[in-house]
Amino acid sequence: METDDLKTQRYEKIERLKELGAQPYARIYDRTHECSDIVENWEKLAKNEESVSAAGRLITIRNMGKASFADMVDGSGRVQVYFKKNKLPEGKYDIFKLLDIGDIIGVKGQVFKTRTGEITIFVEDFSLLTKSLRELPEKFHGLRDVEIRYRQRYVDLIANREVKKLFETRMKIIRHIRNFLADRDFLEVETPMMQSKPGGAAARPFTTHHNALDMDLYMRVAPELYLKRLAVGGFERIFEINRNFRNEGVSTKHNPEFTMLELYQAYADYNDMMDITEALVADTVQAVHGTLKITYQDQELDFTPPWTRIKWFDAFREIGGVDISVSVTKDELLGICEEKNISMDTSLNMGQIIDKLFGLTVEEKLVQPTFVYDYPTEISPLARQHDDAPELTERFELFVSAFEVANAFTELTDPTEQMRRFEHQQELRDAGDEEAHEIDHDFIRALQYGLPPTGGLGIGIDRLVMLLTDSPTIRDVIFFPLLRPEK
RNA sequence: GAGCCGUUAGCUCAGUUGGCAGAGCACCGGACUUUUAAUCCGGGUGUCCCGGGUUCGAACCCCGGACGGCUCACCA
Numbered sequence: 001m002e003t004d005d006l007k008t009q010r011y012e013k014i015e016r017l018k019e020l021g022a023q024p025y026a027r028i029y030d031r032t033h034e035c036s037d038i039v040e041n042w043e044k045l046a047k048n049e050e051s052v053s054a055a056g057r058l059i060t061i062r063n064m065g066k067a068s069f070a071d072m073v074d075g076s077g078r079v080q081v082y083f084k085k086n087k088l089p090e091g092k093y094d095i096f097k098l099l100d101i102g103d104i105i106g107v108k109g110q111v112f113k114t115r116t117g118e119i120t121i122f123v124e125d126f127s128l129l130t131k132s133l134r135e136l137p138e139k140f141h142g143l144r145d146v147e148i149r150y151r152q153r154y155v156d157l158i159a160n161r162e163v164k165k166l167f168e169t170r171m172k173i174i175r176h177i178r179n180f181l182a183d184r185d186f187l188e189v190e191t192p193m194m195q196s197k198p199g200g201a202a203a204r205p206f207t208t209h210h211n212a213l214d215m216d217l218y219m220r221v222a223p224e225l226y227l228k229r230l231a232v233g234g235f236e237r238i239f240e241i242n243r244n245f246r247n248e249g250v251s252t253k254h255n256p257e258f259t260m261l262e263l264y265q266a267y268a269d270y271n272d273m274m275d276i277t278e279a280l281v282a283d284t285v286q287a288v289h290g291t292l293k294i295t296y297q298d299q300e301l302d303f304t305p306p307w308t309r310i311k312w313f314d315a316f317r318e319i320g321g322v323d324i325s326v327s328v329t330k331d332e333l334l335g336i337c338e339e340k341n342i343s344m345d346t347s348l349n350m351g352q353i354i355d356k357l358f359g360l361t362v363e364e365k366l367v368q369p370t371f372v373y374d375y376p377t378e379i380s381p382l383a384r385q386h387d388d389a390p391e392l393t394e395r396f397e398l399f400v401s402a403f404e405v406a407n408a409f410t411e412l413t414d415p416t417e418q419m420r421r422f423e424h425q426q427e428l429r430d431a432g433d434e435e436a437h438e439i440d441h442d443f444i445r446a447l448q449y450g451l452p453p454t455g456g457l458g459i460g461i462d463r464l465v466m467l468l469t470d471s472p473t474i475r476d477v478i479f480f481p482l483l484r485p486e487k
Numbered sequence: 488g489a490g491c492c493g494u495u496a497g498c499u500c501a502g503u504u505g506g507c508a509g510a511g512c513a514c515c516g517g518a519c520u521u522u523u524a525a526u527c528c529g530g531g532u533g534u535c536c537c538g539g540g541u542u543c544g545a546a547c548c549c550c551g552g553a554c555g556g557c558u559c560a561c562c563a
């Protein structure tokens with residue numbers, strides 16, 4: 001046999017099937033049960049001698065001459081099917097013999113239990129519904145090659161059932177979060193993904209172009225500034241779960257497009273945001289695992305509230321071993337880096353250095369859920385400063401297993417102060433910090449109409465899903481992670 | 488963007504000192520009417536990622552490239 005030709009073989013089989021009266025690509029099939037229903041309710045079904053119909057993909061075939069067993073899976077699970085030549089309509093067994101692993105079929109028959117105890121459909125009649133032209137990966141080892149798994153996720157989902165389960169968990173987590181927020185009277189809204197001015201986070205955007213209007217547009221790096229505009233408009237409890245796009249590195253924790261929850265609550269502050277974060281995450285962990293203690297990459301994580309809350313400068317000193325105050329100078333910081341053998345790009349600005357140093361000395365040690373709060377104003381351009389300490393903001397981040405999961409603050413509502421912050425950002429930008437904010441005059445205008453005191457929260461959904469599914473890389477929780485094109 | 492590692496049959500993987508390209512599953516042919524990674528007999532289906540080089544001879548050694556993974560950098 002020539003090589004090319006599994007597909008050739010299968011095209012030939014299609015012709016033979018057609019000659020035998022089978023349609024290789026059927027329109028529809030009426031099912032009475034899903035596979036798992038049949039397995040769960042088999043006693044009743046067998047006793048009543050009910051004829052059931054089910055459909056699914058053949059994943060194994062054990063041929064024994066004039067009879068054969070096969071396993072069939074549908075969206076619910078797996079069931080065994082039994083084809084016996086003299087129980088099928090005349091000539092139908094010849095059609096069965098032309099079926100391959102990977103084909104999708106519909107079967108009709110009675111349920112019974114084999115002498116080895118396997119619940120099985122005794123097929124009285126069946127139809128080919130969709131012929132498969134490609135071989136599925138080997139049944140025993142499954143599909144391991146991560147490149148094929150990510151590029152051809154459809155094969156991964158067929159070959160590795162636990163991958164399908166993982167994504168089902170992802171969807172359940174998101175649904176759970178939506179329900180949690182709906183129960184608390186939050187409305188889900190949608191704001192622009194394409195923005196003429198990207199804002200709301202310190203990140204480099206993707207650029208695109210609108211032809212008819214001949215204008216450059218940016219894929220959003222965050223919905224924040226639009227959501228706050230809606231808060232100005234009178235929406236007191238809103239959230240958005242949607243994609244953000246950042247034109248930055250790809251890693252086990254970063255994909256260029258990722259899913260973010262942002263929520264805003266009027267007449268609330270960052271303490272309320274800590275409470276809602278704790279409740280939302282703990283509730284979701286409980287819903288997925290039935291417990292608040294889970295394992296992530298061999299680490300025990302305990303989500304039982306209350307979680308540790310530590311001030312940013314206290315964390316820096318107690319956990320990072322960096323004893324500084326908010327009046328620290330750039331030279332002092334660089335001295336500390338040298339002392340600690342941390343290589344630091346000296347051209348970075350003050351905020352970038354202090355943020356990076358915090359990341360390197362503190363974050364990696366925050367394994368159990370920990371709120372770090374009261375961030376420097378320098379690195380928090382959209383957060384409200386403390387009344388009695390304007391160099392600090394009412395902002396926190398949540399860390400779990402050494403990575404950031406949430407970021408929240410009491411929103412800055414004073415348009416004059418916001419303008420000052422934007423102007424400072426613009427200076428940083430002019431000095432070479434490409435991630436610093438541009439001035440958004442319309443956002444200032446919105447604040448001038450009056451944003452009520454508001455608390456805001458962002459949670460990285462992909463990272464939360466990683467934690468709850470014990471996934472070592474973000475690519476495992478995104479159906480189609482970004483890869484370079486093939487060939 | 489940098490360093491390290493990987494790429495061999497549809498899939499999972501071996502491949503000796505540089506000397507005819509291998510196994511299991513899948514697939515094809517045959518046997519088998521309750522199997523469970525069914526079993527038994529027969530069959531190897533290949534651009535060894537790509538392009539150069541060294542050599543009598545390269546999957547193997549050297550150079551360049553592609554894609555992927557990990558670590559770092561950047562970030563969430």
